[in-house]
Ligand code: ADP
């Protein structure tokens with residue numbers, strides 16, 4: 001770490017305005033989420049540095065990959081200009097010389113490296129052109145025999161403008177002020193073999209020299225275990241409390257499975273699967289309650305979630321309420337609208353459609369219908385939350401592909417229904433919520449990560465589906481693939497050709513799509529090749545999708561806009577280019593666009609070699625299984641839970657130390673204790689939640 005710059009004038013300013021600089025520090029700390037003393041105390045080190053010992057320079061050369069601390073006397077100090085300006089210092093101890101190299105440095109630094117000065121430096125040693133060297137070591141000038149710290153040095157998660165030193169001081173100050181009362185009684189600690197809170201925290205901030213370092217680093221040390229347990233306990237308490245709070249809220253009981261629901265079931269062109277029936281029964285049982293449902297409907301791609309949602313909607317409508325369905329893309333919302341309106345309009349239901357791209361006049365009309373209550377079922381995109389629209393009597397909120405929405409967005413939609421118009425007893429009521437997702441979440445994750453949520457699973461596909469066969473093909477065989485597309489189209493099949501994902505640039509992605517389209521038009525002159533991407537106007541998108549649905553287009557070149565939900569049963573061949581760039585769940589979603597009809601479907605994953613390990617694993621998984629739950633399980637293995645769920649999921653924000661995979665037993669223990677505490681010790685519950693969650697708990701109430 002470079003020595004702090006000396007800036008006398010800035011220092012004077014700082015003295016003149018200590019108050020504002022303290023405020024600024026508070027602001028900076030707040031940006032790290034550190035608002036209270038307890039927040040600071042629980043800001044635990046990411047890792048530790050061992051500055052407690054000094055090794056000889058010779059020994060340091062053999063500590064491959066690990067930082068070493070050495071002490072030596074400066075023998076030379078020069079500023080070199082080739083290949084670029086840099087400060088090169090040589091120090092030596094009895095075992096030999098060592099070069100310290102600085103690419104960024106201040107002029108004043110050269111003075112610290114006066115020949116004969118004693119330098120304590122810490123970094124990894126590399127073997128460079130001039131022999132052993134450290135690049136940008138942390139260092140200080142010391143006198144012979146200067147004391148070494150007796151504890152490992154903590155390294156904290158830091159942020160812009162907050163140095164380790166500042167954090168260390170702020171934390172040490174906070175430790176003097178906080179209330180250390182242990183929220184776990186001695187009896188509980190003894191039973192679960194947990195360390196006392198204060199001792200554990202102090203140890204983690206200042207680990208003694210003789211500590212089991214491996215346990216500290218792997219976070220298996222008893223002090224860490226206590227932190228993880230406390231954190232999980234807070235999470236469990238919070239989840240349970242959110243559930244109790246939800247149950248205490250009012251909701252309109254949607255108790256009529258009446259004329260419309262029955263007529264709808266009777267006109268469906270198919271019979272519900274056993275799984276659909278079971279899940280529908282679960283949803284119905286929730287809807288008749290006088291507290292709001294919060295249910296996640298999981299089911300693999302193509303398992304038939306939409307019809308279950310539609311039946312939930314008819315129950316709301318039968319009971320005299322409005323229902324709303326929000327989807328993450330226009331294409332999907334449009335498709336839902338057509339499908340559901342196609343089912344329901346003949347039965348006399350007013351279905352209204354609201355997206356951002358509606359013309360002003362149509363939008364105003366839609367809004368009026370929603371506000372008057374005339375619109376019984378509303379289908380749309382994010383526009384539903386963005387536009388100034390209030391529902392007259394919103395009874396049910398359905399969110400499709402819920403993982404595509406943030407917590408805040410789901411909350412906003414729900415709040416559209418928070419009108420007292422719905423309340424019969426004068427209190428505010430909350431609409432029931434049904435969330436749908438094809439991205440299956442393993443049960444333990446669902447329970448611990450999501451805010452208070454019931455889960456229903458459709459674990460069966462409608463009959464007559466043949467599993468999609470997946471082949472992984474090297475890009476160099478593109479010609480063959482094009483021939484295959486041609487042959488398939490001549491047999492009357494329809495084909496999706498998915499363009500590579502280019503995360504860095506939407507423009508580039510667009511360009512690739514356009515180029516691919518041009519190539520395919522040329523290579524397949526006797527076929528109709530369409531193109532759909534995110535930049536098209538809504539009407540244009542719809543036109544293309546319609547033509548594809550009607551079979552007028554045989555090959556549809558598409559970006560990931562078709563990723564979720566799109567349903568064209570006659571499409572039975574899918575080509576995905578640069579499949580190695582997609583994540584597993586995305587590939588699974590894409591592949592789910594085929595295999596929806598009765599013909600056997602094929603998915604060709606083109607890749608560009610060489611493949612990395614992770615990409616190889618992903619493609620192999622895709623080839624080996626079509627089971628979404630299995631895929632999710634492997635995805636979890638490959639990526640770990642944090643990334644798996646995406647940063648926006650709610651409960652995740654609550655876990656910093658515990659790891660749901662390795663700390664499973666702690667999760668169980670925390671869950672059991674949470675139950676007991678809620679019944680027996682409300683004060684402890686409050687204290688524990690305040691300590692661990694503070695303001696963050698709000699996040700869980702969604
Ligand atoms: P997802 O669960 O992926 O949202 P959809 O709801 O889009 O799946 O359903 C996929 C297709 O299966 C649709 O064409 C739908 O009409 C059809 N479908 C749904 N349920 C059944 C069933 N029980 N029998 C036959 N087809 C069904």
Ligand code: MG
Nearest residue numbers: 305306400565
């Ligand atoms: Mg769907």
